Amino acid sequence: VYPDEVTVVSAIDACAHQGDLAMGIAVHSDLASSGGIEIEDAAVGNSLINLYGKCRMAEEALEVFQSMRCRKNVVSWTAIVAALAQNKRLDQARDLFNRMPIRNVVSWNAIITGYLDDDRPPDAIDLYYRMRQEGVPADRVTFVAMLEAAASITNLVLGRVIHSHTQEEGIDGDILVGTALLSMYGRCGCTEMAIRTFHGMPPRHDVVVWSALIASFSHCGNGGKALEVFHGMLLDGILPNGVTLVSVLSACSHIGAVEKGWGFLASMSSDFGIQPSEDHLACAVDLLGRSGRLAEAEEFLLDKDEEGGGRGWKSLLGSCQGDVGRASRIAELVLRLDPVDCSSHVTISNILA
Structure with missing residues (x-):
């Protein structure tokens, strides 16, 4: 008993949703024994293009698109444009987009x-x-x-x-x-409009909305207000996520609240069930670096070993103005971690100039 088009499409879409390329390829291979259904049915072809696009297999997505003997519809064209765009092949994506016989808002x-x-x-x-x-x-x-x-x-x-x-x-x-x-x-930098937008939204804001407002103040260097909003969020019964705490740590850094920021970092796991990520560690390093506590920041990263990742070391490098010896040592490590990062080269040049 061979599966029909609806079954095949459902199976391929499930693989795409789960990012299960191996199973998706297996389903595609099995189609050969069911009469070449992927060539005759647009829905199956569209699903295969979507699968390969999401799994970073742009060439395979293009092959499916070109092999479709059925009439390609706007969904087919949109699927291949999206697949190529997702894989940074924007010249090809734009060329196909311009050649689309019909475009809808999803295509755009x-x-x-x-x-x-x-x-x-x-x-x-x-x-x-x-x-x-x-x-x-x-x-x-x-x-x-x-x-x-x-x-x-x-x-x-x-x-x-x-x-x-x-x-x-x-x-x-x-x-x-x-x-x-x-x-x-x-x-x-227009925090007044950010606040007005916040209050104009439906009540009972979720964590994403609260986090956006906190990030607004943190981005503008108004760490005190960012922390005030954060406490307001907690009073409203909304728990933060990882993104929220990146902004909170950044806010502490801007106002030099080292102990407060360190307290957030130390308690985020126990209080909110969030394990510190590379972004959080980079914020912690920036917190120490801005306060001139470079030795502590370096020791913190060395203790974290690989957890600190490149971002933490890059953050520390940016704080090493006036400390050429430390900057040279950290620069060597940063370039070893990411030898092609342009921003690191610029930072190093400025420090050593």
Whole structure:
């Protein structure tokens, strides 16, 4: 008994969701014994493209797309554009996107988010305005992406324009869009609008919304306010996640609250069930480094060994102004961990100049 198209699609989609490439390949191989169903049915082909794209097998995704003998629909074209974009093959993705006979908002979102993930916000912004010119209504995914683009280049004017577009579409009250707006205003230094956005959202904010507001103050160097908001979140009965605590530790660093920050780091596991990540450790090193306690920071990282990772050492390197001996020693270690990182080379040059 051979499986039908619905069964095959469900199996492939399950593999894609779980990131189980081996099982997905096995399902694909088994199709050969069921009459070449992947060639004759668009839904199966689309699912295979999605599977290979998510599992970083762009060439295989392209092969499936090209081998589909059935009529390719907008989902097929969108799937291959997304697969290529996810794998940083944006020139190919853009070429296929431009050749699409029909495009919908999902197609536009696939290429726009691809550019954002590749740290190319200007290209994403250009596509957004082209999308508007072609009369394609944006959805929440589009607006979240564009607000991230505005935040990433600290373009408050663009952020305000996108905000006005969300209001025109009546989507500014959406929780995901609202959180993206809050984050954009905070990262662009407009904490007043971040607060206004926060209070304009539905009551009973979740941890993501609270974390975005905390990050807004922390990003702007207002560590005291960030900690005040953090305590407000706890009083509201909302427990932090790892992202929240990165902002909290960063806030402590900005105001020189070493002991308070160290207390958060030491208790995050027992109080909130969160194990310190490389980001948390890097914040702890920055906390000590900004206070001039470089020897303690170095000893802390040496005790952590591999847990500290490259980020912690890079953070310590940035704090070594005036301590050429320590900087030279740490620079050697940083370059061994990540020899092609441009920022580390710049930091080292500035310190040793």
